Amino acid sequence: MKIVVIGGNGLIGSNIVSRLRLNGHQTVAASPRTGVNTVTGQGLAEALAGAQVVVDVSNAPSFEDRAVLEFFETSSRNLQAAEAAAGVEHHVALSVVGLERLPDSGYFRAKLAQETLIKASKIPYTLLRATQFFEFVEAITNSGVDGNGFRLSPALIQPIASDDVCAVLADLAVGTPVNGTVEVGGPDRFPLDELARKFLASRGDKREVIADIRAGYFGAKLDDRSLVTDADARIGPTRFQNWLSRASAATS
Incomplete structure (x- = not known):
């Protein structure tokens, strides 16, 4: 089976390409780096043949709203x-859990527009909505910088290892189109401010994290449903503390 991975040289894409190739599939890593540009259309026809x-x-x-x-x-x-x-017989796309629940986020509105176009197409599809990656916790924490500390919402978040997301994507890619949406999230839910404290502690960073229900999430207001999966979601096996331990060992 020939599978083309758009964004195939990034964090998620390169992982999926490796998984699919190990399983014997002819897999193309398509990105501007390899001469494939979905915005201009350059190289698309050749890559998808x-x-x-x-x-x-x-x-x-x-991530500017209009852009x-x-x-x-x-x-x-x-x-x-x-x-x-x-x-092409199956279009698989990675999206984000909770798009409809955060209309104040320009990024979430853009991803929802992408989903709408995919659903309106005649090409069979599968959408995978994932929660925030462990790898993005640092950026999420830094988004709440306030003086010498951080001010973050105590709303629940259910982060997941990107590797666990890639495993699900690779599985969906070789399966039958569901013509619908699958959700995946991490095994644990944390108040966002608590997650930031765990991350900072792993770095030996003693700066204070203040829980503030008014604190925004990249311009959006959160509640305990905003960033967590529904009950029937797939659950990744990797726990945040275990991932932190491995990440700390890798950099020491």
């Missing part, structure tokens, strides 16, 4: 046209 499956894990270079919306809309339309011409 003979492909049965496309896995889209690409991300916008800018991120334009990226996902333009990229999706170009990709759908190329897939239709190539006879």
Whole structure:
């Protein structure tokens, strides 16, 4: 089976490419680095020729509201046209849990627009919505910098190891299209401020984290449902504390 991974040289994409190749699939890592650009359309037809499956894990270079919306809309339309011409049988895309619950986030609005285009296409599809990656906890923590400390919401968050997300994506890519949405999240839920304290402690960082229900999440207001999965979601096996221990060992 030929599978094209859009965004195939990034954190998620390179992992999926490796998994699929180990399982014997002809897998193409498509990205601007390899001459494939979904915004301009460059290299798309050549990359998708003979492909049965496309896995889209690409991300916008800018998260500014208008730029991120334009990226996902333009990229999706170009990709759908190329897939239709190539006879692609299954489109798999990575999305984010809770898109409808955070309308104040420009990024979430853009991802929701991407999902809408995928659903409207005639190409069979599977959407995987994942919670926030462990690898992004540092950036999430830093988004709450307030003077010499941090001010973060105590709303629940259910982070997941990116490797666990990749395992699910690789599985979905070789399966039958569900023409719907699958959710995946980590095994534990934490108040966001508590998660930040765990992360900072692993770095020996003693700066204070203040819980503030008014604190935003990249411009959006949170509650305990915003960033967690529904009851029927798949659950990744890796716990945050175990991931932290391995990450700390790798950098020591």
